[in-house]
Amino acid sequence: PAVGRVFSGIQPTGVPHLGNYLGALESWVTLQDEYSSVLYSIVDLHSITQPQDPQLLRDNILDMAASLLACGIDPARAVLFQQSVVQEHAELCWILGCLTSLPRLRHLPQWKMKSKQKSEGSVGLYTYPVLQAADILLYKSTHVPVGEDQVQHLELAQNLARVFNTRYGPVFPQPRALLSSTQKVKSLRDPSSKMSKSDPQTLATIFLTDTPDDIVLKIRRAVTDFTSEVTFDPENRPGVANLVSLHAAVTGCTVDEVVGLSVGLDTGEYKGVVAEAVVERLRPIRTEIQRLRADRAYLHSVLEQGAETARCLATMVMEEVRKRVGF
Ligand code: ADP
Ligand code: NA
Numbered sequence: 001p002a003v004g005r006v007f008s009g010i011q012p013t014g015v016p017h018l019g020n021y022l023g024a025l026e027s028w029v030t031l032q033d034e035y036s037s038v039l040y041s042i043v044d045l046h047s048i049t050q051p052q053d054p055q056l057l058r059d060n061i062l063d064m065a066a067s068l069l070a071c072g073i074d075p076a077r078a079v080l081f082q083q084s085v086v087q088e089h090a091e092l093c094w095i096l097g098c099l100t101s102l103p104r105l106r107h108l109p110q111w112k113m114k115s116k117q118k119s120e121g122s123v124g125l126y127t128y129p130v131l132q133a134a135d136i137l138l139y140k141s142t143h144v145p146v147g148e149d150q151v152q153h154l155e156l157a158q159n160l161a162r163v164f165n166t167r168y169g170p171v172f173p174q175p176r177a178l179l180s181s182t183q184k185v186k187s188l189r190d191p192s193s194k195m196s197k198s199d200p201q202t203l204a205t206i207f208l209t210d211t212p213d214d215i216v217l218k219i220r221r222a223v224t225d226f227t228s229e230v231t232f233d234p235e236n237r238p239g240v241a242n243l244v245s246l247h248a249a250v251t252g253c254t255v256d257e258v259v260g261l262s263v264g265l266d267t268g269e270y271k272g273v274v275a276e277a278v279v280e281r282l283r284p285i286r287t288e289i290q291r292l293r294a295d296r297a298y299l300h301s302v303l304e305q306g307a308e309t310a311r312c313l314a315t316m317v318m319e320e321v322r323k324r325v326g327f
Helices: 018-034 054-071 088-097 102-106 109-115 123-137 148-168 212-220 238-251 255-261 267-293 296-325
Strands: 002-010 035-042 079-082 143-146 176-179
Touching: 002 018, 002 123, 018 035, 018 054, 018 143, 018 238, 018 267, 035 054, 035 296, 054 079, 054 267, 054 296, 079 296, 088 123, 088 148, 088 296, 102 109, 102 123, 102 148, 109 123, 109 148, 123 148, 143 148, 148 176, 148 296, 212 267, 238 255, 238 267, 267 296
Parallel strands: 002 035, 002 143, 035 079, 143 176
Antiparallel strands: none
């Protein structure tokens, strides 16, 4: 494996959906073999930027842990931990926040999006990119897998590493983006938007715990069009193109290969083929999530062990940071 430290985080939103899996988690699994040090955090401090029910949050943290393990995150090769139990995240966030100007934050998409909404967000909602920067820099991370929508937030982390190093001396390496190459998975009901857990439309989102029947139904109801052949034309036929790229992603084939295999099928028949491929791909993951969910003691022990390692790394870096700052 390459020398480097990978860091990424995911909010404890419960069981991930197919978009999360194909767009992020699948590559998290691969990265375990590619880099010498890998940390994955269930970022619960980020979750509370919006109101959360405490018991639901606790359950969601365990569900996310079960899901990550079921997807192939291996505690022997990756440090899997809950963000809030490593208190240094909050401490470094404060220090970095003192190096962040408001205009710098206002340039971020998060700020722009939220300022368009009617209700005022919390301070935490606006400063969460600073917490993300702290998450990354706390471990002197060198590589950060991100979706395109997160690139500007990573730029803030890079910027804050430079600002800190300039003011206090060289502590942080520049974290580099590992850009996800996979197409965004689109909503099954509205292929102009991405698949999302918060999509209010029923049947739009496939979750990793969906039963084969759920998956077949959702794909059967997926929005397509009035042309019967299977082609890949995201511009003019976004619904069918979404099915094709899903099919390619879950089978590991190229888009051209799956289109080639689908010659002679109409889109209705093709939905059956795609559904079967998705069902088969998710079957072992779903089974494993169910098994792990029932073993809370094991989940707690994995998170405990991850927290210990993360804390140890974080303590060392913060000792250096605190000395540089003058504490
Ligand atoms: P959601 O949109 O459901 O709220 P998040 O924003 O929590 O999902 O995203 C978690 C991770 O999953 C991020 O790395 C994000 O880029 C990825 N992701 C989310 N939705 C999709 C999608 N539809 N297709 C591909 N990747 C996605
Ligand atoms: Na989101």
